[in-house]
Amino acid sequence: MATLYIHIPFCKRICSYCDFYKVGAISHIPQVVEMLHREMEERANYVSNRHLTSIYFGGGTPSLINPKEIEGLISHADKLFDCSAVEEITIEANPDDLTKEYVSSLASTPVNRVSLGIQSFDDEALRFMNRRHTSTEAIDGVRRLRNAGFRNISLDIIFGIAGFGDRVLKHSIEQLIALNPEHISAYHLIVEEQTRLGIMTRRGEYTPIDDLLSEQEYLMVHHMLTEAGYEHYEVSNYSKAGFRARHNSSYWQGVEYLGLGPGAHSFSTDNRTWCTSTVKEYATGVFKYEDEHLTQRDHLNEYVMTSLRCCEGIDLATIEQRFGSHERQRILRCAQSWLDSGALLLADNHLFIPTPKMLISDAIIETLFE
């Protein structure tokens, strides 16, 4: 089994915090879509078998390409792969792209899940992040998707924005819950060096919030969403029963994936590959890649990292079976000080991070790496 990821690396406006690979040159879209078809043909054999379980259009801004082009790529995948087990086809979208026409056209394609980058329901916070939509457009976008029949909607929200305290965040979460999405991703605002926010921080125009406030906001999001009936199943992800993100969950479970498009990553057995072509190169059919060989140690560390970010945690029986009993013992040794402090818990042969400590998951995970 494998999943297919298609990267649409275009954005009309660059958000102040974003360091993903994307460009503003939307005039290249038609050529890039044509080349995605070609790359799909050339690389279909990258995964060990051609059985797909999900397809994901990510970005960038996939809603900048029209639904006919999306449908064309899906039907091409259907010819090259066995898609009989595909249950989830997701497109990421920006709220202001979701016009009535766009949504009704999208509803006629096989796409059955839409992930909307809402980020906040406060217009000032949206301006601060240089988002190109307003809170009203976000609400209208979700309503249009519902009216068009979409029954699996995911909404993204950002917390931890300095200068926009509890009241703004609480309002955003209330609004989010009122829209009743099946899935919610909640991310802490991170200052990346090569972004506008990074520049503002260096100039002293922005000061990130401190750890205590980060934890308070994280817990506020957690409490409000879990009380509203969402399961907190991964450090940044919440869902209603039966609506965990299948595509992303596959990454965390080590399922193979083929990524297409400039900047996209792929993973198969002992190999990880990423496309290093610029959009300009890619648009003219120049596909360049770099790759790395994955050792047993890489697999072990990957398993530790992804499983500890999920609520189920590390299955120590899996560690023993895949990597040997010495690894189980080593991990338990490394985990002892976290277990003593309560930052890790051990139950049913699983090692997991309790919710209040999820914010420091990276620090915990690092100490358990081989």
Ligand code: SF4
């Ligand atoms: S729309 Fe998404 S990918 Fe584009 S700049 Fe904003 S956060 Fe980054």
